[in-house]
Every structure is written in C-alpha cells, then in structure tokens.
Amino acid sequence: MTRWVAQLSLDTGVTLEGLPGTAGRHLPGSVGGGDATWDMVGARLPDPGVRGVRVVDAVALALLCSARVSLDGARVKRTLLLRVRTGTPPEVQEQFESELAALPRHVAAIRSWALSRVDHSLAPSRWTHVWEQEYESVDGLRGDYMRSPYHWAGIDRWFDGEVPRSIVEPEIAHVFYTAAGPVLS
Amino acid sequence: MSIVDRVTLGSDDALPWLDRLRASYAPGAARRGMRLAGSWWSYVGPDAVEVTVRWELPDVAAFWAMRRAAAEDESVRSWWAMTDAVAITRERNVCATA
Numbered sequence: 001m002t003r004w005v006a007q008l009s010l011d012t013g014v015t016l017e018g019l020p021g022t023a024g025r026h027l028p029g030s031v032g033g034g035d036a037t038w039d040m041v042g043a044r045l046p047d048p049g050v051r052g053v054r055v056v057d058a059v060a061l062a063l064l065c066s067a068r069v070s071l072d073g074a075r076v077k078r079t080l081l082l083r084v085r086t087g088t089p090p091e092v093q094e095q096f097e098s099e100l101a102a103l104p105r106h107v108a109a110i111r112s113w114a115l116s117r118v119d120h121s122l123a124p125s126r127w128t129h130v131w132e133q134e135y136e137s138v139d140g141l142r143g144d145y146m147r148s149p150y151h152w153a154g155i156d157r158w159f160d161g162e163v164p165r166s167i168v169e170p171e172i173a174h175v176f177y178t179a180a181g182p183v184l185s
Numbered sequence: 186m187s188i189v190d191r192v193t194l195g196s197d198d199a200l201p202w203l204d205r206l207r208a209s210y211a212p213g214a215a216r217r218g219m220r221l222a223g224s225w226w227s228y229v230g231p232d233a234v235e236v237t238v239r240w241e242l243p244d245v246a247a248f249w250a251m252r253r254a255a256a257e258d259e260s261v262r263s264w265w266a267m268t269d270a271v272a273i274t275r276e277r278n279v280c281a282t283a
Contacts, residue, residue, distance in 0.1 A: 147245050152186075153279045162255060162265060163277045170256050 002122060003061045004045045005079055005130055007034035007173065011052030018050045024177030027076070027138060032173035033057070037079055039183050045123070057081075057173075060122035061130055065101050066114035068185040069134075075111065076138050077183045078176035080131040082159075083169040096158050096167060100131060106150035109140030112184035127173075134184055141176060186248060187280045188219065188240040193273040199226055199234035202271065206238065210264045217251040217258075218242055233273060248279070 008016075008023065016023040021040025026033060034056045038048070045058050059081065084093055097115060104110040113133045118125050135141050145151060159168045194202055203224060211221050219240040229235045242248050255261045268275065 146249060149281050152245060152248055153281060156252070156279070157277070160252060160255075160277075162261060164265075164269070164275045 001041050001043060002119065003041050003063070003116075004039070004123075005059050005061065005081075005132070006038040006040075006045055006055045007057035007175070008036040008038050008048070009054045009056045010035040014050065014052035016050070016053065019048055019053070020046070022077070022179050022181070022183045024077070024179055026175050026177055029138075029142065030175040030177075032171065033079075033081070033175035037077070037175050037177055039077065039179075057125070058123055059125045059127055059130055060119040061114075061116035062119040064097060064115045064117060066184065067104060067112060069111040071111045071134065071136065071182070071185070074178055074180050075182075076135040076141060076176050077179045078133050078135065078141050079173070081127040081173040081175075082129050082131065083126060083171065084128045085167050085169055088167045092165075092167060097129070099158070100155060103145075103148075103150065103155060104133070107140075107145050107148045109135055109144035111135060112182070114184050132184060134179075134182070138176070186242050186245070186282060187222065188242065189278045189280060190238040190240075190275070191235055191277075192238075192268065192275045193229060193233055193235045194271060195273065196228070196232050196234045198271050199236050202268065203236050203238075210261075213258065213260055214240065217254040218247045219251060 010025070016036060019038055021038060023036055023038040025036045045055065048055060084096070101115045104113050111134045116130045118127050118130060157163045158166055160166050161170055192202065203226065219242060222239045222241040225237045226234050242251060
C-alpha cells in the first residue's frame, strides 16, 4: 500500500468528513498548497467523492525514514513539498536528506515525522521530496521549529538561493492543519 | 545573528566587486533588514583576494522575513549570478552570536 498526500481545492462551506484517511483545512500561515491536505493510504488515490472537493496536486510517497512518537488527541500535521534541483549529484542529495532527517534530534517539538521521496512511477509530480511532521500544537511549528539554529543556520542553507550550494528550488508548499488523531503514527 | 559572505576573486576584481556590493546589493539588503556590519579583504594567493562581508540581523524573525523578501527579489538572483561569473569561490554562513 502507498501513502498519498493530496492538496485539495474546496468550495465554500464544504466539509471533509466523508473522506477516507485524514484531511483538514489549512491553518493560517500555510503557503504554496491548496485549501486543504488529504493524507491517505491505498493502492491509488481515489476520487474524493465529495461535492465541492477537488484534488489539485497529489504525491505518492516512497518512504526514506521516519519515527513514530506516541501522542494522544489532536495534533498539527505539517507537510513540506519541495523539489531538488535537476542535476543535483546523488551524493549531495543524500547528504541533504540525511541532514533534514536529523532535524527531529534538534527540535523536541517534532513528534512523529517522515521523510519521503516522491514516487513518480505512481503519479507524476513536480515535487521530489515530502517532509512531514506532527506537533502537539502550532506553537511547536511556528516557534520551536522555526527558531532552531539547526534549522536556520544548518538546514536552510540547502534552501536559500543566496547560498551557492543550495539545491532546493524556491517554489515550495508549506501546509499544516489540525488532525483529530495520528496521521504519521 | 550574523551572515558571513566569503568571496574569493582575482586580485584585480576584488575591490571593484566590494564597491559594487556597497552600491548595488547593500541598499536592498538593508531594506530586507540586513545591516552591513563590516567588510575585510586578504590575499589568499599571488593573484587571489578573499573578501569577507558580515551582515547583522536582530533576531530569528528578522532572518525569516529577510529570506522571504530575498526569495521574491529578482535583483538578488541577478547580483549573485553576476558575482558567480567573476568569483573563484564563494560561501555564505549564517551564524548565531556566541
């Protein structure tokens, strides 16, 4: 079975309760994605089957590494969709992946997490990687995660176009929503 | 926090590049919240000079605001493309205050 992350476009007033898996409207501060994220597991991504809900972007995940951390109740699920620049040497991409996967060691607010490549054989996509985390609250994402020196001094150099060895294209999708229960665990 | 740029150029190119940085890049950097805290140069070979430029930002929020502004500014991309056309090596490090 494949894990999928889809970006949804929503008509005004629609609800996501009928969707299999987990879905939620994006919280303020989300950029680059649709109106909502839909996380689900299946051989393929089905049509939402809910009037007023359309899939505008879908990625099939090929898991690289992850960790599951027990957390009761609601949580914030964050997804970062990114694209590594075409032509990046494999060993450089692997170093980037290794350093990104070390972020949870530096940011205690990150609970369960997963780093995946995008499986383009199942669904063509403009993205190459998906970096997902769960937080107890949005403060963990907006505060602890963004304030970590390992993030802004270390990881961001892969993203910053002013840094000569950056490899991530400027277009990203940074989206997050409140989930009632586990998404990654 | 500080941002430190180190750019190695041919010795004839180094100080003209630094002049262009002050005239062309620094004003936009200031609008993005970066204060030019100092600049230095040193020979690193018979015909090569390393220029070091240090920028200051007041806090992490200012850093992320600067990053968003720079990503949307075509003149930033043009500046570094011009720099990379003449630079021998270049690096940028973002540093916490010790």
